[in-house]
Amino acid sequence: MIGASISRWTMSYFAMAVGWLLAAQAIMVAGFGFPAADIASPDTLVLVHVVSIGWLSTAMCGGLFQFVPVLTAKPLFAEKWALPALGLLTAGLTTLLAGFLALGGRLPDGLWLLPAGAFLLVAGFGLIIVDLGLTSWLRPTGPTRFILVGLASLCATVTFGTVFAVALVSCSGSTCATMLDAGVPLHAIAGVGGWLTLTAMGVSYRLLSMFMLSPDVDDRTSGTTLLAGALATAVAVAGGIIAVALSSGMNVILSIAAALGLATIALYGRDVIAIFRARRRRQLELNIRMAALSFVSLGGTALLGVMLVLTGNFAAHVGAFVYLVVFGWLSGLVLAKLYKIVAFLTWLETYGPVMGRSPTPRVQDLVAEERASKWFVTYHAAVWVGMLMLLADQPSAFRATAMAMAIGTIGIVREVVRTRRLADVADPLRLPGGAREPHLLFARN
Amino acid sequence: MAEYIDVDVRPLLRAGAEPFSLIMAALDRLEPGQGLRLFATFKPIPLFGVMADRGFEHSEVALDGGEWKVLFTPGRITPAESPVGAPAFDNWPEPVVKLDSRDLDPPEPMVRILAAAEKLGPGETLSALLRREPVFLFPQLEKRGFRWLGGFAPDGSTYELTVRAPS
Numbered sequence: 316m317i318g319a320s321i322s323r324w325t326m327s328y329f330a331m332a333v334g335w336l337l338a339a340q341a342i343m344v345a346g347f348g349f350p351a352a353d354i355a356s357p358d359t360l361v362l363v364h365v366v367s368i369g370w371l372s373t374a375m376c377g378g379l380f381q382f383v384p385v386l387t388a389k390p391l392f393a394e395k396w397a398l399p400a401l402g403l404l405t406a407g408l409t410t411l412l413a414g415f416l417a418l419g420g421r422l423p424d425g426l427w428l429l430p431a432g433a434f435l436l437v438a439g440f441g442l443i444i445v446d447l448g449l450t451s452w453l454r455p456t457g458p459t460r461f462i463l464v465g466l467a468s469l470c471a472t473v474t475f476g477t478v479f480a481v482a483l484v485s486c487s488g489s490t491c492a493t494m495l496d497a498g499v500p501l502h503a504i505a506g507v508g509g510w511l512t513l514t515a516m517g518v519s520y521r522l523l524s525m526f527m528l529s530p531d532v533d534d535r536t537s538g539t540t541l542l543a544g545a546l547a548t549a550v551a552v553a554g555g556i557i558a559v560a561l562s563s564g565m566n567v568i569l570s571i572a573a574a575l576g577l578a579t580i581a582l583y584g585r586d587v588i589a590i591f592r593a594r595r596r597r598q599l600e601l602n603i604r605m606a607a608l609s610f611v612s613l614g615g616t617a618l619l620g621v622m623l624v625l626t627g628n629f630a631a632h633v634g635a636f637v638y639l640v641v642f643g644w645l646s647g648l649v650l651a652k653l654y655k656i657v658a659f660l661t662w663l664e665t666y667g668p669v670m671g672r673s674p675t676p677r678v679q680d681l682v683a684e685e686r687a688s689k690w691f692v693t694y695h696a697a698v699w700v701g702m703l704m705l706l707a708d709q710p711s712a713f714r715a716t717a718m719a720m721a722i723g724t725i726g727i728v729r730e731v732v733r734t735r736r737l738a739d740v741a742d743p744l745r746l747p748g749g750a751r752e753p754h755l756l757f758a759r760n
Numbered sequence: 761m762a763e764y765i766d767v768d769v770r771p772l773l774r775a776g777a778e779p780f781s782l783i784m785a786a787l788d789r790l791e792p793g794q795g796l797r798l799f800a801t802f803k804p805i806p807l808f809g810v811m812a813d814r815g816f817e818h819s820e821v822a823l824d825g826g827e828w829k830v831l832f833t834p835g836r837i838t839p840a841e842s843p844v845g846a847p848a849f850d851n852w853p854e855p856v857v858k859l860d861s862r863d864l865d866p867p868e869p870m871v872r873i874l875a876a877a878e879k880l881g882p883g884e885t886l887s888a889l890l891r892r893e894p895v896f897l898f899p900q901l902e903k904r905g906f907r908w909l910g911g912f913a914p915d916g917s918t919y920e921l922t923v924r925a926p927s
Contacts, residue, residue: 449826
């Protein structure tokens with residue numbers, strides 16, 4: 316079949332991802348891990364992986380299972396792999412977290428859980444990378460190329476992580492410790508930069524131009540942005556490995572990668588501004604306005620990074636920097652898009668079969684933007700103030716902002732659940748002519 | 761043994777373009793008894809029905825990298841005997857409805873096209889102009905027994921779609 320059907324398990328991925336996000340916020344409110352504990356402590360590793368794998372990667376993969384077939388106009392290489400992959404990711408992450416707790420002495424004799432969790436994650440991500448990679452390869456143009464580079468970076472991230480997990484169990488010498496210390500930034504750059512950021516950028520090109528009725532960004536233009544981003548990741552990963560092997564310092568490599576990273580953000584900013592300028596739609600939907608706040612955070616990230624480096628404070632405040640990248644830019648964008656994607660997919664699933672035969676509501680009838688907007692604003696404000704509290708070394712005030720962020724998130728999630736339940740659609744239109752209410756956690760495609 | 765003319769649409773597909781018109785043009789140039797050897801980046805299942813309507817049977821071979829070679833051989837199928845009994849695409853009547861959905865917010869084009877399609881008489885067609893390939897519309901058309909034909913205009917910014925009601 317040519318075209319794209321509704322991805323059966325995207326909602327399940329979103330639900331699982333949101334669960335992990337709320338767990339991460341609970342961890343921060345409880346004062347577990349950074350900033351109360353050291354940024355490299357096992358407790359912080361728990362928090363970091365709940366956010367990066369549980370929340371962001373799971374949400375991203377769920378979105379891609381729907382989005383890649385839309386971009387390629389071809390079915391997934393193996394739709395059947397999506398659910399087992401989710402199971403493997405969830406089991407792998409849970410095992411890995413238990414391993415980190417053991418590493419910190421919170422669980423007895425459980426270090427073996429680290430490689431066990433890593434291998435489960437390799438299996439889960441492996442299925443996803445092969446499935447999405449082979450499907451994307453059918454039409455490697457525009458956003459799809461970002462996704463391919465993102466998936467390659469995910470491979471690198473997972474490989475680093477697995478090597479660390481095995482090393483933590485099998486070797487305890489000082490060489491190993493040095494290698495781990497040097498390798499962790501590479502693992503983080505490949506994951507947050509190459510995988511999550513480049514993929515989010517690629518997806519955003521199409522979603523923004525689609526919802527604002529703008530022409531697509533020319534492939535050559537977005538290709539320059541992608542090239543800068545891919546180079547930044549490649550320089551950090553390949554150069555970093557060489558630097559570790561030669562036992563030389565990492566500063567030169569990381570400086571080149573940082574300059575390329577800045578160039579990527581600048582070029583992406585240029586592309587996004589062009590999409591906004593060329594739009595034929597004046598009235599912007601909430602998801603676009605809220606995505607704009609995440610772009611502000613991305614710009615803020617660049618500015619903060621430069622300021623911290625120039626004042627010699629980057630190492631001391633790397634936590635605040637990463638916090639803004641992860642919660643301001645990535646999570647902000649994912650939440651905004653999730654809000655729209657759930658509404659669209661729910662509308663398509665419920666009303667597609669009866670469309671043209673019975674009157675059906677519009678997608679916008681499934682959402683109450685005014686009500687949702689206050690939760691989004693709460694979320695972003697909490698993130699920005701939280702970042703300032705981290706810079707000011709105020710862990711208690713930071714926990715209060717984490718609470719505010721959690722309240723914003725719960726408000727957004729409540730709106731999304733209402734959308735899925737068609738709770739805001741007035742009754743004669745709600746289920747016309749034999750339309751069926753969708754299931755909350757998966758699609759009957 | 762039939763003689764085959766090669767048509768390689770892989771570069772077009774990789775560039776994201778619609779290969780249908782190229783294939784149809786090649787088909788029109790075939791001498792009687794000649795077949796078509798098609799190279800594509802995916803198994804072109806929708807084409808099998810179209811070619812069967814024109815009296816070609818197919819045999820496909822998977823190549824490396826997910827690509828396919830398909831041989832369309834003339835003669836052994838009587839034309840116009842496809843399962844739905846629909847005639848070939850070049851016999852489609854002039855559209856009775858013409859929609860320009862280029863400036864509508866998504867997914868409004870899909871709503872309008874399905875609404876208009878449901879009002880078509882048997883065998884009638886509608887045409888629509890869109891900004892994007894309506895990937896979510898195709899499964900709905902297929903489920904309802906409609907046939908469709910679409911592709912981007914040479915400027916790449918307008919997608920031209922023709923939909924035909926079941927006869």
